[in-house]
Amino acid sequence: MEEDRIYELVNELWMKRQADSKFVPGETVIKIGEATYDNEEINAMFKAILDGWFAMGKYGKEFESNLSNFIGQKYCALTNSGSSANLLAIESLIKTGKITDGDEVIVNPITFPTTFRPLVNNGIKPVFVDVDLKTLNFDEEKLKDSVGDKTKMILAQHTMGIPNNMKLIMDIAEEKNLVVMEDCCDALGSKYDGKNVGSFGDVSTFSFYVPHHITMGEGGALVTNELEIMKHARAMRDGGVWQWCDKCNDFVDTRSCPHKLLSIYEGMPEDTHRNFSFHTFGYKVRPMEFQAAMGLVQMRKLPDFTKRRKDNFEKLVNGISSLGDYFIFCSGPENSDVNWFGFPFIIKDGTPFSRLELIEWLEKHKIEPRPILAGNILKHKAAKEFENGFRVAGEMKNSDKILRDGLFLGVHPGIDDERINFIIDTFERFIKTRR
Numbered sequence: 175m176e177e178d179r180i181y182e183l184v185n186e187l188w189m190k191r192q193a194d195s196k197f198v199p200g201e202t203v204i205k206i207g208e209a210t211y212d213n214e215e216i217n218a219m220f221k222a223i224l225d226g227w228f229a230m231g232k233y234g235k236e237f238e239s240n241l242s243n244f245i246g247q248k249y250c251a252l253t254n255s256g257s258s259a260n261l262l263a264i265e266s267l268i269k270t271g272k273i274t275d276g277d278e279v280i281v282n283p284i285t286f287p288t289t290f291r292p293l294v295n296n297g298i299k300p301v302f303v304d305v306d307l308k309t310l311n312f313d314e315e316k317l318k319d320s321v322g323d324k325t326k327m328i329l330a331q332h333t334m335g336i337p338n339n340m341k342l343i344m345d346i347a348e349e350k351n352l353v354v355m356e357d358c359c360d361a362l363g364s365k366y367d368g369k370n371v372g373s374f375g376d377v378s379t380f381s382f383y384v385p386h387h388i389t390m391g392e393g394g395a396l397v398t399n400e401l402e403i404m405k406h407a408r409a410m411r412d413g414g415v416w417q418w419c420d421k422c423n424d425f426v427d428t429r430s431c432p433h434k435l436l437s438i439y440e441g442m443p444e445d446t447h448r449n450f451s452f453h454t455f456g457y458k459v460r461p462m463e464f465q466a467a468m469g470l471v472q473m474r475k476l477p478d479f480t481k482r483r484k485d486n487f488e489k490l491v492n493g494i495s496s497l498g499d500y501f502i503f504c505s506g507p508e509n510s511d512v513n514w515f516g517f518p519f520i521i522k523d524g525t526p527f528s529r530l531e532l533i534e535w536l537e538k539h540k541i542e543p544r545p546i547l548a549g550n551i552l553k554h555k556a557a558k559e560f561e562n563g564f565r566v567a568g569e570m571k572n573s574d575k576i577l578r579d580g581l582f583l584g585v586h587p588g589i590d591d592e593r594i595n596f597i598i599d600t601f602e603r604f605i606k607t608r609r
């Protein structure tokens with residue numbers, strides 16, 4: 175086939191690139207995250223492009239069923255980002271009457287703005303609860319104390335891949351009749367009690383942006399066991415068009431559904447096309463088909479990626495902790511299995527060096543460090559804009575410490591032993607000069 179020539183050329187190009195790429199310590203940048211991919215992903219994307227339907231289609235649908243099976247929730251909606259998935263998740267919970275204007279939702283302050291912004295937009299108050307320095311997730315005693323009369327939901331974000339104590343959260347939710355949403359954007363493949371994160375909540379979200387556990391460049395998804403949540407999520411994702419057909423008793427392709435010209439809304443002409451019959455005034459936040467094709471290949475590689483992330487994390491903790499007592503290292507709660515997003519650590523008080531000195535040293539040696547998400551997001555300029563829209567439950571001592579002294583490095587599968595040893599060696603040389 176003519177098409178095969180393209181695939182062969184890609185394979186050749188890839189082999190050549192591999193042969194040319196070499197790690198040069200102190201010159202090659204060790205990034206906090208990058209896409210780990212090869213000719214297989216590129217060819218899968220070419221194939222999807224050559225199919226000629228560029229918008230989300232059969233590959234997107236296949237990815238949705240793949241992800242929902244993997245996580246263990248019945249339904250999945252693929253989106254163009256984790257942020258869009260959070261937007262749809264929260265607004266679907268509103269549409270299904272599970273949370274509403276005036277309610278409060280407990281959230282983690284070490285976060286990303288798009289995790290809680292849709293709450294504020296809808297008159298729902300995020301209540302920030304301080305975190306534990308080791309898990310970067312809720313301080314468990316503070317979490318228990320912060321549930322009040324107005325609390326309707328716990329938004330459990332699995333920070334840096336570290337699962338929350340889901341037993342505690344599900345017990346509180348059951349006792350107080352709360353909704354649970356999981357932000358798993360940084361935690362695909364992490365487990366709690368042998369189950370994937372994302373399988374506990376009423377709705378859970380994922381991100382497939384470049385540094386994440388799998389990537390399609392940009393991308394995201396939400397999963398749920400509840401059909402009503404998914405009906406609303408898909409409608410909002412697709413501009414506001416209801417994708418569910420009562421007659422087919424399934425989500426349908428609005429072009430091929432035999433009932434596409436049966437108006438589903440009172441007052442509309444009976445022959446209105448379903449694609450122009452708006453259930454809600456929604457958004458348009460789907461990815462493109464070639465992205466889903468890349469995602470499908472990446473999903474197959476996830477077990478291998480997971481192993482490499484975990485190995486890299488272990489090697490860094492062992493290597494850097496042997497250099498002295500300067501850092502707090504993170505770990506998951508009992509019964510958890512962490513698929514690390516990165517290697518987070520916090521510089522202890524009273525060490526003979528500052529965070530800035532360490533950042534400058536690492537950058538000089540081409541090792542990229544990053545803050546741990548926002549640190550305490552309430553300290554950012556943007557928080558002023560929303561001051562009346564949120565509540566702070568007590569002191570934010572640990573979140574402030576993470577804002578001041580937290581950092582993370584990459585553990586992505588593109589980091590091999592040579593790079594890991596160079597990172598450890600660079601820390602060793604730094605510490606020697608400060609002691």
Ligand SMILES: Cc1ncc(COP(=O)(O)O)c(C=O)c1O
Binds near residue numbers: 286288
């Ligand atoms: C915890 C968390 N939630 C949501 C997001 C948003 O994901 P995206 O960048 O795909 O919009 C991020 C971004 O990395 C994140 O770290």
